[in-house]
Every structure is written in structure tokens, then in C-alpha cells.
Amino acid sequence: MYSYNDFDEAFVRERVAQFSAQVERRIDGSLTEDEFKPLRLMNGLYLQLHAYMLRVAVPYGTLSAPQMRQLAYIADTWDKGYGHFTTRQNIQYNWPELKDVPAMLSALADVGMHAIQTSGNTIRNVTADQFAGAAADEIEDPRPVAELLRQWSTDHPEFQFLPRKFKIAVTGSSTDRAVTKAHDIGLRMVRNDAGEPGFEVIIGGGLGRTPMVGKIVRDFLPKADLLPYCEAIVSVYNVLGRRDNKYKARIKITVHENGLDVMRDKIEAAFAEKKAQFDGVDQEMLAEIEQHFAAPAFKTADTSGYEAARLANPAFRSWTDTNLAAHRADGYSIVSISIKKHGATPGDATSDQMGVMADLAEKYGHGELRISHEQNVILPHVHQSDLHAVYSALRAADLATANIGLISDIIACPGMDYCALATARSIPVAQEIAERFDELKLEHEVGPLKIKISGCINACGHHHVGHIGILGLDRAGVESYQITLGGSGMEDATIGERAGRGFSADEIVPAIERLVLGYLDLRHDADETFLEAYRRLGAAPFKAVLYPSDAKADAA
Amino acid sequence: MKSPQVITANALLEGDAIWLTEDDRWTRDMAEAELIEHEAHGAIRMLFAQSQPSVAVGVYLADAKPGANGPEPTHFRETFRTRGPSNYAHGKQVELS
Ligand code: SF4
Numbered sequence: 001m002y003s004y005n006d007f008d009e010a011f012v013r014e015r016v017a018q019f020s021a022q023v024e025r026r027i028d029g030s031l032t033e034d035e036f037k038p039l040r041l042m043n044g045l046y047l048q049l050h051a052y053m054l055r056v057a058v059p060y061g062t063l064s065a066p067q068m069r070q071l072a073y074i075a076d077t078w079d080k081g082y083g084h085f086t087t088r089q090n091i092q093y094n095w096p097e098l099k100d101v102p103a104m105l106s107a108l109a110d111v112g113m114h115a116i117q118t119s120g121n122t123i124r125n126v127t128a129d130q131f132a133g134a135a136a137d138e139i140e141d142p143r144p145v146a147e148l149l150r151q152w153s154t155d156h157p158e159f160q161f162l163p164r165k166f167k168i169a170v171t172g173s174s175t176d177r178a179v180t181k182a183h184d185i186g187l188r189m190v191r192n193d194a195g196e197p198g199f200e201v202i203i204g205g206g207l208g209r210t211p212m213v214g215k216i217v218r219d220f221l222p223k224a225d226l227l228p229y230c231e232a233i234v235s236v237y238n239v240l241g242r243r244d245n246k247y248k249a250r251i252k253i254t255v256h257e258n259g260l261d262v263m264r265d266k267i268e269a270a271f272a273e274k275k276a277q278f279d280g281v282d283q284e285m286l287a288e289i290e291q292h293f294a295a296p297a298f299k300t301a302d303t304s305g306y307e308a309a310r311l312a313n314p315a316f317r318s319w320t321d322t323n324l325a326a327h328r329a330d331g332y333s334i335v336s337i338s339i340k341k342h343g344a345t346p347g348d349a350t351s352d353q354m355g356v357m358a359d360l361a362e363k364y365g366h367g368e369l370r371i372s373h374e375q376n377v378i379l380p381h382v383h384q385s386d387l388h389a390v391y392s393a394l395r396a397a398d399l400a401t402a403n404i405g406l407i408s409d410i411i412a413c414p415g416m417d418y419c420a421l422a423t424a425r426s427i428p429v430a431q432e433i434a435e436r437f438d439e440l441k442l443e444h445e446v447g448p449l450k451i452k453i454s455g456c457i458n459a460c461g462h463h464h465v466g467h468i469g470i471l472g473l474d475r476a477g478v479e480s481y482q483i484t485l486g487g488s489g490m491e492d493a494t495i496g497e498r499a500g501r502g503f504s505a506d507e508i509v510p511a512i513e514r515l516v517l518g519y520l521d522l523r524h525d526a527d528e529t530f531l532e533a534y535r536r537l538g539a540a541p542f543k544a545v546l547y548p549s550d551a552k553a554d555a556a
Numbered sequence: 557m558k559s560p561q562v563i564t565a566n567a568l569l570e571g572d573a574i575w576l577t578e579d580d581r582w583t584r585d586m587a588e589a590e591l592i593e594h595e596a597h598g599a600i601r602m603l604f605a606q607s608q609p610s611v612a613v614g615v616y617l618a619d620a621k622p623g624a625n626g627p628e629p630t631h632f633r634e635t636f637r638t639r640g641p642s643n644y645a646h647g648k649q650v651e652l653s
Contacts, residue, residue, distance in 0.1 A: 026568075027568070027569070027610075029609075029610045032609055033568075033609055033613050033614075047566055047571055047613060047614065048571070049573070049633075049636060049637055050571070050572055050573065050637070050640055050641065050646075050647045050648075051570065051571040051572055051647070052571040080644075080646055094641075094646075095646070096571075097569060097570055097571070098568065098569050098570075098571065099569060345643045345644075348643075416632075416633060416636060417636070417641035417642055417643055418641060422633075425636075425642060427641075427642065427643045428642050428643065431643070474632075474633075477630070477631050477632070478632070479632060
């Protein structure tokens with residue numbers, strides 16, 4: 001794992017010292033809120049509905065066991081004993097008091113973490129495939145590149161005042177687990193005809209008010225050209241991007257208004273200039289960073305105990321069926337720990353649970369943890385001979401829910417339970433859907449299904465790319481929920497289509513139930529997923545089950 | 557003025573919701589807030605509220621209605637601010653009781 005060098009360490013410490021002084025000056029009245037607000041946002045501190053919220057970056061979703069333990073300590077010491085993992089692979093604390101925030105940042109710096117550039121019109125935390133460095137289908141670990149991008153973008157003087165925020169996602173596998181097509185820049189690793197690894201470069205994706213699937217600006221970019229090429233993209237955007245209208249300022253609009261060809265020409269021209277200025281330092285840095293990400297020393301051990309435990313224990317078998325993914329090393333599995341217990345808040349882990357996960361990572365997982373954009377925690381390297389012990393410990397900590405990828409593995413943003421921008425709540429809707437399908441004992445029969453819920457048009461809950469998306473709105477002073485259908489955040493990225501008029505808070509869970517039961521009737525066979533059935537049949541039969549009275553009226 | 561209003565903000569130090577009272581205090585219990593019925597008076601009270609940046613952040617006027625114990629919210633967002641989140645017993649729903 002990457003650990004801070006002296007430069008990183010000094011930089012982060014200096015920022016903590018600066019912010020401590022700024023907080024003091026705000027409290028003693030020498031700074032006004034207008035002066036202080038941009039400063040606190042630069043350090044990840046938001047003011048929400050009920051309290052301040054501190055957003056901490058988890059670069060490319062990777063955490064060490066001591067870092068996870070420190071997150072637990074912070075939750076216990078200065079918050080209410082829990083943290084919320086977000087779709088940006090960050091962690092948020094919902095209840096800090098202003099005077100405590102410098103101490104929290106200092107505790108983060110102790111383990112090489114910070115909250116810098118989690119806000120503002122800068123390049124935000126670079127996100128990555130949560131299975132990076134472990135997935136069987138991976139070409140190369142994308143994290144060294146993500147770390148290089150982090151170092152390059154952190155405090156980059158040219159890019160501190162972009163037209164709008166800027167998000168980069170990178171995946172080392174052609175299976176897109178990082179939603180690269182919904183980012184300002186998406187980097188998907190592919191091989192060229194000669195078998196060399198490089199990147200398919202995607203620009204102009206994004207959700208929010210105007211959702212757009214990103215467009216491929218370069219089919220194949222050699223790895224060595226990554227930094228000058230990204231710098232070219234951001235510099236073209238920095239000049240062309242609109243600053244007159246906040247809603248038209250993201251690069252997706254720049255691409256849309258100027259056209260992909262114009263963008264590509266400008267980017268290639270800028271790239272030619274930049275490339276000449278890059279004298280290879282970036283490649284030396286990358287080589288140095290790569291050493292930090294060397295694969296752990298995988299062990300070999302007998303796995304017959306694992307097979308026997310699977311046969312003997314149906315609950316364990318069910319968990320291994322849903323929560324494991326294929327690892328590149330023989331005898332290993334990737335473990336997804338569901339932070340989506342039925343009825344619990346998606347993405348919330350208590351400090352005790354964080355402690356258990358840190359211990360398990362240390363004991364059985366080569367010390368590594370990951371946060372997924374789907375708000376779960378991953379142990380990327382667990383030998384199969386240890387899976388039963390891991391499962392038993394997770395069970396004792398209430399963390400063994402066997403639902404990864406199923407209907408109750410719901411993404412939900414904080415919504416109006418916390419977020420000052422929200423137009424409706426999202427958490428209770430997620431809780432009720434998960435509880436309802438648990439009660440019906442149907443979720444395994446329903447199979448892979450991604451429900452994603454946002455509490456406003458900003459779409460932090462990725463509702464546009466949910467197989468079923470739910471958007472909470474304020475309709476004349478009442479919470480109202482709009483359903484979208486057929487979205488996907490994978491390599492076949494698709495923006496879901498609006499199903500029709502919204503549902504009230506009381507109607508939304510029954511509507512989802514009708515929709516899913518309707519799918520069970522409509523599907524070809526048990527192997528046809530919700531998304532496949534939707535793509536085959538189109539929206540009409542799904543709308544008919546969602547709005548039965550309309551269907552009757554049409555027939556009459 | 558369409559609806560009576562209250563003046564509300566977040567507390568600088570704790571960040572939670574606060575309301576302005578008739579006797580120039582900030583309260584955490586909305587029922588103690590001053591219910592403002594006239595626009596001109598609202599403007600004067602806003603000036604006062606905004607002159608307290610070391611207590612109140614993000615001051616605004618929110619619609620309210622008279623209730624048995626004092627002003628009550630009319631919009632669900634303002635109702636949540638008097639209570640706290642719905643997923644845990646945190647915030648005013650436990651702190652005020
Ligand atoms: S989608 Fe809206 S409500 Fe949800 S976290 Fe983002 S800004 Fe807040």
C-alpha cells in the first residue's frame with residue numbers, strides 16, 4: 001500500500017495547522033462566514049441539516065487496517081460512534097462540532113489521511129475498482145495510476161479553480177466496476193493489438209441534473225502518456241468550460257456543446273505540447289509508486305476444509321454464493337462485506353464493526369481493506385481456508401448479510417435525513433424495500449438487481465444507472481419518488497428511462513414490489529436478470545405493472 | 557405576506573438548527589421562536605439575525621404556522637430540522653426531551 005513520503009506528510013500537517021488557525025479565527029470572530037466557508041469546504045467540512053459533516057477521502061477506496069481502526073477511533077471520540085461510506089468511496093462523519101474538526105484532521109494525518117479536495121471546483125478523490133489488485137479479470141492493478149493522478153492533482157496550481165468539480169475513475173479491468181462512464185474522465189484498462197496495457201479514455205460522463213454517458217475520446221492511450229493526456233483534457237476544459245452557468249459548467253456539457261471531435265482535436269493538440277514538457281519524471285514516480293502496490297505474499301494451503309464447511313453450513317454456503325468474487329491467486333477469494341443489513345442504513349458502519357473489519361484484514365486479509373462505490377467494505381485477499389473463520393467473525397459483528405448484488409444491496413445517498421441539498425429522504429425508502437423483500441423471502445429468487453436511490457437531482461445515489469432508480473423530489477411540499485428503469489453503471493452504461501409519474505412516500509415501496517413481482521412473471525426463465533428482461537421487452541410491460549389503473553383505462 | 561414565518565439558522569459551534577426568539581435569543585426549540593406576521597417586521601428581524609455571525613450561520617426565513625405551544629413548521633424539511641434524522645434517535649428528538 002502507498003504510504004506517505006516526507007513531502008506528503010509535511011503538506012498534510014501544514015494544512016491541518018492552517019485550518020486549526022482558521023477555525024480559531026472563525027470562532028473568535030476575526031473571520032466572517034463568507035471568508036471561512038470556502039476554507040472549510042477545501043478541508044471537507046460541510047454544514048448540513050442538523051450538524052457539520054466531515055468528508056474524508058479514501059483514495060481509490062483503499063484502506064489499511066490501522067487506517068480503518070483510526071476511522072473507528074475518530075467516530076468514537078468526536079462523532080456518534082459510526083461513519084457513513086459514500087458512493088465516492090469516502091467516509092463521512094455526520095456530527096462533528098466545529099472546534100473538534102482540527103483534532104479530527106490531525107488524527108487522520110497520523111495515519112496518512114486527509115479531507116483535502118473533497119469539495120470545491122477541483123479534481124476530487126480519484127476512485128477505482130474496489131477489486132483492484134485482486135480481481136481475476138484484471139489486466140493490471142489500477143491503483144498506482146490512481147495514486148499518480150492523486151499526487152499530480154493535489155494542489156495542482158492550474159486546477160484549483162476549474163469551472164466545476166472534476167471526478168476521475170479508473171479500472172484495471174475491462175469489466176467496469178468503477179462506473180467510469182459516469183465520470184468527467186473515465187479510464188478503463190484495455191490491451192492493444194500488441195497485447196500492451198493502456199487505457200480507453202472516456203470523457204464527459206456524469207449524472208446529476210443532465211445525465212450523460214461518457215464518450216470515448218481515445219480508444220487506446222499508452223500507459224506512459226496518461227498524465228500529459230489527462231493534463232491536456234483538464235486544461236482544455238479549464239479554458240472551454242462554462243463559468244457563466246453552474247448547471248452548464250461540467251465537462252459533460254462542454255463536450256455536448258462543442259462536440260466530441262472538436263474536443264478531441266483540442267485535447268490532442270494540447271497533449272502534443274504537454275508531452276514534450278513531461279521529461280519522464282512522471283514515469284519515475286510511477287515506477288516508485290508501483291513498488292508500494294506489490295502484491296502481497298499469497299500463501300498456499302489446503303482448501304478442503306472450506307468445501308466441507310460449505311456443505312455442512314447452508315448459511316455459510318449462501319454467503320459464499322453471494323459475497324465472494326474470483327481472485328487472481330489460486331485458493332484466494334475476494335470477500336465483500338455487506339454494509340446493507342436488511343433495515344439498516346446503507347453504508348453505515350459502527351466503530352465496533354470498523355474495528356472487527358480492521359482485525360480481520362490484519363489476521364486474514366494481508367492487512368488490506370477497500371470501500372466500494374456501492375457502499376460496502378471489501379477484504380480483497382482472503383485465502384479460502386480462512387473464509388469460514390472470517391464469516392464467523394463477521395456474523396458475530398452483525399456483518400454477515402448474504403446479499404451482495406441483490407435487491408437489498410441498495411445504494412442510497414444520505415438524502416433529507418442529513419443533506420442540506422436534499423429534496424426528499426432516501427434512507428427510509430432503502431430500509432423499507434430491503435425489509436420488505438427480506439420478509440417476502442424473495443431476494444435470491446429475484447437475483448441480481450441494483451436499486452439506487454438519490455435524495456435530489458444531484459444524483460449522489462447514482463439513481464440514473466440503477467436497474468431501478470429512485471429519485472426523491474419535493475412536489476408541492478410533499479415527498480415524491482420518481483422511478484427510472486433500465487439503467488446500468490457497467491461497461492454497457494445506460495441512463496435509465498423515467499417510468500412515469502411519481503409515487504408518494506407511502507406508495508413507493510408497494511410500487512417497487514409490484515415492479516419486481518411483475519418482472520418474475522415477465523422473465524424468460526430464472527437466468528434472465530431484471531435488466532436483461534427490461535432490455536428484451538422494453539418499458540411497456542413494466543409500466544403496466546407500475547401503473548395498473550392506467551393499463552386498465554387504456555384497455556377500456 | 558403569504559404565510560407567517562420564523563427566522564432560523566445553524567449554530568456556528570454545534571451546527572444544529574436554531575431559531576430566533578422575540579427577546580433576541582437563539583433557541584433550539586422552534587416552539588419558542590418569534591412568529592413573524594408582517595413582511596416589514598421580518599426584514600428588520602433578519603437584519604438583527606444577520607448581525608450575529610458568531611452565533612448563527614446561514615440565516616433564513618422559513619414558513620411556519622401558529623400551534624398550541626408556539627410556531628410549528630409547515631414544510632417537511634423544516635419539520636426534520638426540529639427533530640433530527642429518521643434512521644437513528646440522534647439530534648433534537650433526543651436532545652430536547
Ligand atoms: S443526491 Fe442530493 S440529497 Fe443525496 S447526497 Fe447528493 S446532494 Fe444530498
